[in-house]
Amino acid sequence: MRHGILPLNHYGRFNTSILDDEDLAQKIHLHLTGIAKEGYVRAQDVVDVMSTPEMKRYLGTKTGISKRTGQRWLHKMQWRYGKATKGMYLDGHERPDVVEYRKGFLVRMQEYQKRMTTYDRDGNILSHPTGIDIAAGKYPLVEITQDESTFTMYDRRQTKWDHADAKQPEEKNEGPSLMISGMLTQEWGELKHGDQTSRVVFKAGKNRDGYFDNDNLVKQVELSMDIFEEKTHRFKRALFLFDNATSHQKRAPDAPSARKMRKSPKLGWTARPGGPKMRDTVLPDGSIQSFYYPEDHPTMPGWFKGMQAVLDERGLFRYKENGKGLNGECKDFKCPDGATDCCCRRMLFHQPDFVGVKSHLEEVINSCGHLCDFYPKFHCELNYIEQYWGAVKLLYRSGPRLKKMEDMEKQVAACLNDISLVQIQRYANRSARFMDAYRKGLNGPQAVWANRKYHGHRVLPNDIMVTLEAAGKA
Structure with missing residues (x-):
């Protein structure tokens, strides 16, 4: 008081x-x-x-x-006890070389997206393509993202209601597998036209269909381009996007490669036994160089020239102080750090026409007038088909128990077809938010947090760093 x-x-x-x-x-x-x-x-x-x-x-x-x-x-404090969920691969996500590649990829994607149609979370058009100039070869773009996923017959839900007196016996192994290689778009969902589909069903294994390699993927891409061109009447161009896997970067069978070249000439030599001859290459001055002597050569008609002759024709082969020429390669190809001219193989490795060889996928796609690019390594969150696979597998695991391969194929196909276009467009918007997050300077964990907070948007607010600081995430 x-x-x-x-x-x-x-x-x-x-x-x-x-x-x-x-x-x-x-x-x-x-x-x-x-x-x-x-x-x-x-x-x-x-x-x-x-x-x-x-x-x-x-x-x-x-x-x-x-x-x-x-x-x-x-x-x-938002910690949860349970099975670890799969997210982005943080082990290499912020590695300097990966971050550097990511920056370049995001710049390219920003240019690509100007020529694309974008959609909101309800499937309504957000923006139409801009900068279209058919005469200059700038057509509207349709993004086609590719990936593979494997289903196993006995893959079932692990969390379920189960009565103590009516437990079902579980199989000890996962059972036979079925691999699906898909092509997904924001415009139509899975790429198909009429009764043609780009989907590849593959029974991987030694005594089955073998293993899905670069040659199989190139065949799928060629089929996909045929379907796309028939669907769009060639009034649009496709942008094919692939994971940055080693198998996807494989070069064409006849592409110039110094990896297995021999130093001296040899009749019938090819990079792969029984494979095609290496195609001619274009030097920086625009001249053409063949790796094989002409058929009318007086002593070695049609022979492979060897690395020494190839370098000599370029004016690069040199002799050591002892009068001996350069070795074909350093011992076990372990060259001194920073060396570029210590051996024939290392010199060719650094030649512009060898460095600039495109992957087989790029060459096939570019030859038909379409575009090709590769996601950064360890960035599965940028490829929205990953969420598509997750949704399909959730449906598949909730389905009935299967015993026959034909029943499994039908069940997988039904689950693939059951994912709606609006769902796929929402997955694409999630990947777009991650791209925008990295453009705005966020790292992996910050991008995950921001993506959850702004899950209804396609891009993040410009003041996202201020929001991060206020939330203690900076």
Whole structure:
């Protein structure tokens, strides 16, 4: 009464948490994040950190917390106990060479997207293609993203209602597999026209269809281009996007390659036994060089020239101080660091016409007037077909138990066809948000957080870094 202030009644005001102290919550979270990088996070880790003298002084208490309180705090800080979910590959996601490639890829995608139709989360058109100039070869673009996924016959849901007296026996192995290689678009979903489909069903295995390699993918791409051109009457161009896998970067059988070249001439030599001869190459000055002597050569008609002759014709072959010529390659091809002219093979490796050889996929696609590009390594979040596979497998695992291969093929096909176009467009928008996040300077974990917060958008706000800082994610 002396101060003219009524005392507060504390009844019902004891439901606040110590974790409402943001500084404390941030310290604990950073500690747990460090543990998660090396191993597993436990509730006991929270108990341990709160029992340190520093934390006791900070809280002004003599005792720590119980394990049950540690579990509640983990939930409050958005940690969840369960099976680890698959996300982006953080092991190489922010590697300097990967980040550098990602920057270039995002610049190219920004240019590509100007010529594409974009859609909102409900399938309505957000923007139409711009900068179209048919005379200059700038046609509207349709993005076609490719990937493979493998289904197994006994792959079932692991979380389900099960009665103690009616447990179903489970198979010990996954059973026979079925691989699907798909081509997905934002415009139409799976690429198909009439009764033609770009989908490839492949029974991988030694005594089955073999293994899906670059040659199989090139055949699928050729079929896809035929379907696309018939569907669009060649008034549009396709942008084919692939994962940056080694098999996708394979060069054409006749492409120039120094990897297996011999130093000296030889009759009938090819890069692969029984394969085609290496095609002629174009030198920086525009002249043509053949790797084989002409058929009317007086002593070696049609022979492979060898690396020494190839370099000599370019004016690059040199002799050592002892009078001997360069070796074909350094021992085990372990050249000195930074060396570019220590051996014949290393010199050819650095020649512009060898460095600039495109992959077989690029050559086939570009020869038909379409575009080809590759996602950055470790960036599955940029390829929206990955979410498509996840949705298909969720349906497949919820289906009936299967025993016959033909039933499995029907079930997989039904699940593939059951994913709606609007779902696919939402997956594409999610990938677009990740691309926009990286353009705005976010790293992998920040991009994941921002994608969840702005899940209804195609791009992130321009002040996203301010939002990250306010949320303690910067």
